[in-house]
Amino acid sequence: MKNYNFLFIILLGITLSNCVSKKNGENSIFTFDDSKFATQYQPQEALKLGVLNPNSKVVDSVVYFVNDTKIESKKGLEKINFELKNQRLGYQYLKAIVYFEGENSVATTRIELVSNVQPKSLKYIIINTYPHDIEAYTQGLEFYRDTLYEGTGNGAGPSGKKGISSLRKTDYKTGKVYKKVELAEQFFGEGITILNNKVYQLTYQNNEGYVYNADTFKKEKTFQYPKQMEGWGLTSDGKVLYMTDSSETIHILDPETFKELDHINVYSLDNKIKAVNELEWIDGKIYGNVYLKDAIAIINPKTGAVEGIINLAALEKKITKLPDTNVLNGIAYNPKTKTIFVTGKNWDKMFEIKISE
Numbered sequence: 001m002k003n004y005n006f007l008f009i010i011l012l013g014i015t016l017s018n019c020v021s022k023k024n025g026e027n028s029i030f031t032f033d034d035s036k037f038a039t040q041y042q043p044q045e046a047l048k049l050g051v052l053n054p055n056s057k058v059v060d061s062v063v064y065f066v067n068d069t070k071i072e073s074k075k076g077l078e079k080i081n082f083e084l085k086n087q088r089l090g091y092q093y094l095k096a097i098v099y100f101e102g103e104n105s106v107a108t109t110r111i112e113l114v115s116n117v118q119p120k121s122l123k124y125i126i127i128n129t130y131p132h133d134i135e136a137y138t139q140g141l142e143f144y145r146d147t148l149y150e151g152t153g154n155g156a157g158p159s160g161k162k163g164i165s166s167l168r169k170t171d172y173k174t175g176k177v178y179k180k181v182e183l184a185e186q187f188f189g190e191g192i193t194i195l196n197n198k199v200y201q202l203t204y205q206n207n208e209g210y211v212y213n214a215d216t217f218k219k220e221k222t223f224q225y226p227k228q229m230e231g232w233g234l235t236s237d238g239k240v241l242y243m244t245d246s247s248e249t250i251h252i253l254d255p256e257t258f259k260e261l262d263h264i265n266v267y268s269l270d271n272k273i274k275a276v277n278e279l280e281w282i283d284g285k286i287y288g289n290v291y292l293k294d295a296i297a298i299i300n301p302k303t304g305a306v307e308g309i310i311n312l313a314a315l316e317k318k319i320t321k322l323p324d325t326n327v328l329n330g331i332a333y334n335p336k337t338k339t340i341f342v343t344g345k346n347w348d349k350m351f352e353i354k355i356s357e
Helices: 006-011 313-318
Strands: 046-049 059-066 069-075 080-083 090-100 103-113 120-131 137-144 147-153 166-171 176-182 189-195 198-203 208-213 219-224 234-236 241-244 249-253 260-265 276-282 285-290 295-299 306-311 328-334 339-344 349-356
Touching: 059 080, 069 080, 137 276, 137 339, 147 189, 166 189, 189 241, 189 276, 198 234, 241 276, 276 328, 285 328, 313 339, 313 349
Parallel strands: 120 306, 137 189, 137 328, 189 234, 234 276
Antiparallel strands: 046 080, 059 069, 059 090, 090 103, 120 349, 137 147, 147 166, 166 176, 189 198, 198 208, 208 219, 234 241, 241 249, 249 260, 276 285, 285 295, 295 306, 328 339, 339 349
């Protein structure tokens, strides 16, 4: 698990996340027996769950839960073997309800589940280079019906002045914007995705997003986030939405109700990958920019494990660098050409690339 290499330097520059198991309050009669718990676990492992009974109470039964889902019940204080293979990565919140002498008491703790997948270092070649609007503070990028859609924020561009967030259609070969709708000045546009002929666009700190008709750009709906959080990246697998919020978490949302259906946590081996930004769904995987890192992480959407890393740092040497030129951000997969288009915030170029091992 400590097999660090340049992939993590490229992608993260992070520190290890240490997990200390958290016991329930001091007033609880029972506690988890966590004396042999490890700091971190991998999915192929299992651990013994049991509770301590320091006051020698007569215990009838114990019911065990993980993340509020019941996993098993036992008579008396018999321990259970808890396999981790079907759990999402990240913290697993464990709970035991102990029934004793006509009463019950709750014990809690947690463990951290990390990835056991060694990410592959992937290579790329540049197929084409296209002009990109240097005033576009790119936050979302996606092809739909062979047309490039782009969502922009209102960060300061090369002029040094704050821009206006927008949703636009672009001729990717020329960089010409031929359809655009702008957001009000107080809204900072973020990630976009397209599903069922509707464009979904997030905002940064307003806790709301918008749904547009993909053809006309007529706004059809304003939706609220499932909880108070920032809006960063957005993509879809054709059924549900995947949304990032500046942390390692990717939220899975219902596109009609915008309720959270589930979530995954992004890990590269035993490291959380925070600041996951712009997203793209490509061949069953999530490709994600990591903010302030010139790299793309390829993420398993079921587990959150990073399976590959593409180092794109060399692209910055191919663009015109101005004082306000910002970071790599923007991934769009063109299913027609089976190539990936990448750019950055206020970059004057967009690159068509092909990935290989």
